[in-house]
Amino acid sequence: MPTFKYFILFFIFLFLFSVSSCKKEDVIYDINQLQSSSYNANKNKLKSVGQYISIVYANLFQKALSSNELVEITRCIESIGDKQVAHEIVLSNFMNRQDVIIPSDSMMRADLDLFLEETYKRFFVRNITEAEREFFLNFLNSNPHVSCEMVYMSFALSNEYQFY
Amino acid sequence: MKRRSFLKKSSLATAAISVPFILPSGRLFAASGMRMSDHVVLVAFAGGVRQQESILQRYLDDSQSYPSAGNILYNLFDGSPPTDKIVYGTKNIIDGDTPIPKILSQSLESQGTTFREINASAVGHYAGVNAMLTGNYMYTQGLRNKPMMPTIFEYLRRHQGEKATKTWFIGNGIGNSIPLLDYSTHAEYGASYGANFLAPIITFGSDGEKHLKNAKVYHPEDELDPMYKMKYFLDNVWYSQGKALPNIGNTEEEKAEIKSFVKDMFDKTAAGTIAHPPVSDNGDLRTIGYACEVMKRFKPTLTVVYLSNVDGCHSNFTSYLESLHRADHGVGHIWDYIQNNIPAMANNTTMMVVPEHGRNLDSNNIVDGNAFTGYDHSDANSRRIFSSIIGPGIDSNLSIGNQNNTVGDIVNLTPTIAEILGCKTDVVNSGLLASNKSLFDLI
Numbered sequence: 001m002p003t004f005k006y007f008i009l010f011f012i013f014l015f016l017f018s019v020s021s022c023k024k025e026d027v028i029y030d031i032n033q034l035q036s037s038s039y040n041a042n043k044n045k046l047k048s049v050g051q052y053i054s055i056v057y058a059n060l061f062q063k064a065l066s067s068n069e070l071v072e073i074t075r076c077i078e079s080i081g082d083k084q085v086a087h088e089i090v091l092s093n094f095m096n097r098q099d100v101i102i103p104s105d106s107m108m109r110a111d112l113d114l115f116l117e118e119t120y121k122r123f124f125v126r127n128i129t130e131a132e133r134e135f136f137l138n139f140l141n142s143n144p145h146v147s148c149e150m151v152y153m154s155f156a157l158s159n160e161y162q163f164y
Numbered sequence: 165m166k167r168r169s170f171l172k173k174s175s176l177a178t179a180a181i182s183v184p185f186i187l188p189s190g191r192l193f194a195a196s197g198m199r200m201s202d203h204v205v206l207v208a209f210a211g212g213v214r215q216q217e218s219i220l221q222r223y224l225d226d227s228q229s230y231p232s233a234g235n236i237l238y239n240l241f242d243g244s245p246p247t248d249k250i251v252y253g254t255k256n257i258i259d260g261d262t263p264i265p266k267i268l269s270q271s272l273e274s275q276g277t278t279f280r281e282i283n284a285s286a287v288g289h290y291a292g293v294n295a296m297l298t299g300n301y302m303y304t305q306g307l308r309n310k311p312m313m314p315t316i317f318e319y320l321r322r323h324q325g326e327k328a329t330k331t332w333f334i335g336n337g338i339g340n341s342i343p344l345l346d347y348s349t350h351a352e353y354g355a356s357y358g359a360n361f362l363a364p365i366i367t368f369g370s371d372g373e374k375h376l377k378n379a380k381v382y383h384p385e386d387e388l389d390p391m392y393k394m395k396y397f398l399d400n401v402w403y404s405q406g407k408a409l410p411n412i413g414n415t416e417e418e419k420a421e422i423k424s425f426v427k428d429m430f431d432k433t434a435a436g437t438i439a440h441p442p443v444s445d446n447g448d449l450r451t452i453g454y455a456c457e458v459m460k461r462f463k464p465t466l467t468v469v470y471l472s473n474v475d476g477c478h479s480n481f482t483s484y485l486e487s488l489h490r491a492d493h494g495v496g497h498i499w500d501y502i503q504n505n506i507p508a509m510a511n512n513t514t515m516m517v518v519p520e521h522g523r524n525l526d527s528n529n530i531v532d533g534n535a536f537t538g539y540d541h542s543d544a545n546s547r548r549i550f551s552s553i554i555g556p557g558i559d560s561n562l563s564i565g566n567q568n569n570t571v572g573d574i575v576n577l578t579p580t581i582a583e584i585l586g587c588k589t590d591v592v593n594s595g596l597l598a599s600n601k602s603l604f605d606l607i
Contacts, residue, residue: 043405044407046409072371072375073371076366076376080363080426081346081359081360082328082360084419088423089423090375090379092382093378096378143390150391150394153395154398159402159407160399162409163407
């Protein structure tokens with residue numbers, strides 16, 4: 001019996017030793033954590049014509065596109081081979097409507113930083129990078145006639161907006 | 165050291181001499197052959213056309229067991245029209261009782277070369293037009309996929325350095341995967357050598373009236389220029405992620421011209437001044453009207469016009485005869501319009517007319533209002549088609565092959581177009597064609 005008792009004690013000791021010996025502290029180098037993948041790398045699916053039109057319509061009019069109109073606009077886009085030309089015509093047609101909801105130019109100019117941040121979130125569903133902010137601030141400040149509509153058109157026609 | 169310097173300099177000089185100048189289009193050196201004409205118009209007389217009612221001029225004789233034969237395609241072929249049971253014209257007293265007057269004083273048959281019996285091989289609409297435009301049989305790809313082999317548009321743009329607006333594919337709709345035929349997925353060709361596709365009866369039809377007509381016209385310098393600058397910045401940022409969109413490569417000027425064309429077409433449609441044929445009461449004929457406008461505006465090197473109203477033959481033989489007669493009327497109008505209204509293309513254009521496949525020998529059981537039975541496309545008779553070619557350097561009044569002697573295959577069309585436009589050697593050297601022979605090689 002004493003032999004059995006020592007045997008049990010030996011196994012308890014071995015178990016405690018193996019558990020306690022595996023602990024290792026994570027090394028912390030006191031630097032900021034950075035995401036190794038790019039900021040928009042998760043957008044890897046191309047929107048279908050229907051998806052693109054539905055999303056851009058909801059974006060510009062803050063309401064859903066009717067199914068009839070979705071079919072009609074999709075047919076229009078499919079009827080023109082150069083999709084950028086087709087999108088441009090459809091979008092400029094949207095911009096010609098009275099009920100399109102876009103900020104006024106004065107509101108845009110009042111706080112360009114805020115406008116850019118909101119535009120990036122509105123169209124690209126991500127934060128603006130500092131390089132992008134730098135470009136747009138310079139561009140908009142040096143081109144005072146550029147309107148909010150023109151900025152929205154460039155975002156809606158951009159390649160990134162074609163992906164999700 | 166001197167030897168090393170000599171070798172370096174001489175190798176650089178050799179490289180400079182031997183590396184050819186590469187055009188933006190990817191074309192090396194000059195075109196490989198002489199052109200027969202500077203423009204080609206290929207009319208895909210498509211939708212499935214039986215030899216019996218077209219080139220064989222049997223009218224109702226071989227299809228409805230009614231003894232009335234005759235030629236209902238008298239712009240294409242010589243031959244007297246039928247005199248009994250006329251159902252294919254316009255309405256005077258009853259539907260179809262008045263044949264549409266002939267446009268051309270001389271038929272295309274008498275002015276050009278006719279291949280009377282060609283093998284269509286494929287008997288589906290998409291497969292047929294695919295074979296026509298790629299010079300390949302569509303054995304290993306799906307119906308709703310882009311061609312796997314390069315189209316003639318891509319060969320032309322890559323090897324002849326043509327701009328995007330010099331190649332047009334004009335369809336009478338967006339069904340049957342037709343819009344997919346503007347370029348292939350082939351790694352060495354693809355979107356950047358694609359054609360401009362247009363389905364005008366949709367673009368300028370009720371859908372387009374509602375969603376395209378009121379497009380804002382932005383000022384090119386004050387509005388479009390900054391808009392594009394912002395877009396290109398966004399695209400450059402996005403491009404760093406490696407995801408590109410297919411782009412057929414219209415330049416900014418070409419895009420502006422297309423948008424201007426679209427706007428002008430809406431104005432002309434509203435004013436009723438589109439270059440439609442004298443009779444334009446179906447989709448094929450309206451498509452032909454807009455195709456004429458495209459040719460007048462852009463003077464394309466290659467224009468492919470896809471017609472398909474005859475496909476109604478599955479369930480309505482009468483409408484099939486009407487559509488056949490109208491397609492002939494449309495072809496006559498195209499040739500007449502080019503010769504008389506587009507000076508840059510007159511006497512410098514070759515036109516080819518060819519169905520993508522035929523139709524069955526025996527009818528199905530679907531009966532129309534005239535008690536005529538319909539025809540599908542699945543048997544050996546569906547593989548019988550014809551081709552008419554007219555233009556500079558094409559023999560007139562020449563007839564090749566007959567019912568008992570098939571000469572040519574639908575895959576010979578791509579090398580034929582390449583030969584006319586002076587790039588057959590380049591196209592053949594691609595090694596991607598099912599046949600290296602043009603129809604001219606078979607004469």
